[in-house]
Amino acid sequence: MDAAELARLTAWDRAHGWHPFTQMKQWTDPGHQPLFVTGGNGPWLEGADGRRYFDGNSTIWTNLHGHRHPHLDQALRDQLDKISHVSALGFCNEPATRLAKALVDLQPAGSLTRVFFSDDGSTAVECAVKMALQYHQLTGHPERVGFAAFENAYHGDTMAAATLGGIGTFADRFRRFGLNTQHFASLEALAEMPQAFSEGLAAVIIEPLIQGSAGMRTWPKGMLGGLRRWCDERGVLLICDEVMTGFGRTGRMFAGEHEDVVPDFLCLAKGLTGGYLPLAATLTPEWIYEAFLGTYAELKTFFYGHSYTGNPLACAVALANLEVFERENTLAELQPKIVLLGELLAGMRQKHRRHLGAVRQCGFIAGLDVMEDAAAARAYPWEEQTGARVCLAAREAGLLTRPIRDTLVLLPPLCSSPEDLRHAVAALSYGLEAVCGPG
Numbered sequence: 232m233d234a235a236e237l238a239r240l241t242a243w244d245r246a247h248g249w250h251p252f253t254q255m256k257q258w259t260d261p262g263h264q265p266l267f268v269t270g271g272n273g274p275w276l277e278g279a280d281g282r283r284y285f286d287g288n289s290t291i292w293t294n295l296h297g298h299r300h301p302h303l304d305q306a307l308r309d310q311l312d313k314i315s316h317v318s319a320l321g322f323c324n325e326p327a328t329r330l331a332k333a334l335v336d337l338q339p340a341g342s343l344t345r346v347f348f349s350d351d352g353s354t355a356v357e358c359a360v361k362m363a364l365q366y367h368q369l370t371g372h373p374e375r376v377g378f379a380a381f382e383n384a385y386h387g388d389t390m391a392a393a394t395l396g397g398i399g400t401f402a403d404r405f406r407r408f409g410l411n412t413q414h415f416a417s418l419e420a421l422a423e424m425p426q427a428f429s430e431g432l433a434a435v436i437i438e439p440l441i442q443g444s445a446g447m448r449t450w451p452k453g454m455l456g457g458l459r460r461w462c463d464e465r466g467v468l469l470i471c472d473e474v475m476t477g478f479g480r481t482g483r484m485f486a487g488e489h490e491d492v493v494p495d496f497l498c499l500a501k502g503l504t505g506g507y508l509p510l511a512a513t514l515t516p517e518w519i520y521e522a523f524l525g526t527y528a529e530l531k532t533f534f535y536g537h538s539y540t541g542n543p544l545a546c547a548v549a550l551a552n553l554e555v556f557e558r559e560n561t562l563a564e565l566q567p568k569i570v571l572l573g574e575l576l577a578g579m580r581q582k583h584r585r586h587l588g589a590v591r592q593c594g595f596i597a598g599l600d601v602m603e604d605a606a607a608a609r610a611y612p613w614e615e616q617t618g619a620r621v622c623l624a625a626r627e628a629g630l631l632t633r634p635i636r637d638t639l640v641l642l643p644p645l646c647s648s649p650e651d652l653r654h655a656v657a658a659l660s661y662g663l664e665a666v667c668g669p670g
């Protein structure tokens with residue numbers, strides 16, 4: 232892209248764009264030159280500035296096997312030669328049916344046997360929420376209308392998903408328009424609630440093992456298993472939101488596997504298509520599905536769907552994405568790289584003792600807290616956007632990632648090589664030193 236074209240596009244973006252989670256006054260400031268990403272290859276991105284950057288947050292936590300992966304590209308081209316969209320209302324398409332079967336086959340035998348497709352993480356959660364409420368209505372428990380969620384949780388931005396969220400900045404404005412949700416700091420806090428409370432609950436929702444948007448906060452070992460037991464004892468449904476953790480991110484295919492937990496609803500999106508196209512799935516067991524069966528006149532039908540439900544292009548690329556896990560032995564190859572990432576992060580923490588507080592890692596997910604003075608547990612004033620400035624400085628060293636407030640996030644594509652990981656951590660370290668100073 233030449234300089235004149237870049238200037239024209241930048242002007243159009245300033246004039247007509249509205250970016251998510253972005254203060255547009257700051258974005259459209261003439262001093263801010265947005266980066267147009269023009270290409271990608273493996274875990275690397277190319278900018279309109281002619282530079283290469285490592286994709287340090289896997290293009291907002293979606294990419295697994297890299298950009299322009301030949302097998303995923305081919306699957307998409309093959310499907311394009313057949314048809315790009317088929318309505319799931321009244322028709323089937325081959326990739327969607329094959330994908331549903333493949334997703335069920337990834338679960339413990341006979342556990343989650345039904346797959347409902349939607350478009351993104353938020354709608355995967357919306358489906359689970361509506362299914363949970365309707366399930367209780369259909370099985371004689373219309374009083375189960377409440378939801379329990381966790382403080383600092385994030386489950387998406389559509390209205391129901393947003394009000395399940397526990398991050399005030401995102402959800403507080405909308406709480407009174409959304410679900411009847413109560414938030415808890417821990418399983419222990421939830422367990423203190425009286426029986427009457429749990430009798431009014433439709434479901435509990437959790438990001439298993441690690442809360443992403445909270446700043447990559449890990450749950451204590453055993454918490455997920457304990458929550459499963461708590462729900463079982465009280466007839467409360469369990470929704471596992473694996474939108475971020477699904478598809479190998481934690482080192483296993485699904486985070487629930489670490490604690491042998493099968494939820495009643497499993498919400499999947501992001502990595503489902505390897506970061507290619509929007510697609511989501513909500514998986515549920517047969518006994519929940521069966522509650523929705525009846526004559527048409529009984530109105531037990533799940534009246535929910537989107538125009539692009541089960542889109543064949545997205546499903547074809549998702550199938551190819553799952554095939555790559557087999558072909559490239561992705562999960563086995565990942566294990567030593569998880570260890571290496573841990574070592575590199577430990578080295579970085581050692582080097583930046585003054586300005587790095589906690590460093591958390593769960594598989595190929597890492598969060599590093601930037602502090603004004605880590606020893607004194609003193610954070611930078613949040614309005615200074617130190618985390619964002621560190622990430623901007625890390626760009627100079629060839630890394631793109633996005634912080635969560637002052638937590639630096641490193642969430643590399645699963646295909647990253649040891650050299651790529653070394654590059655990413657070195658670039659982050661460069662950015663930290665450039666903004667906060669040495670030590």
Ligand SMILES: Cc1ncc(COP(=O)(O)O)c(C=O)c1O
Nearest residue numbers: 351352353385386387443474475
């Ligand atoms: C755990 C979790 N759930 C849901 C979502 C929402 O997904 P989407 O942005 O695809 O709607 C996200 C997005 O970051 C997420 O991390």
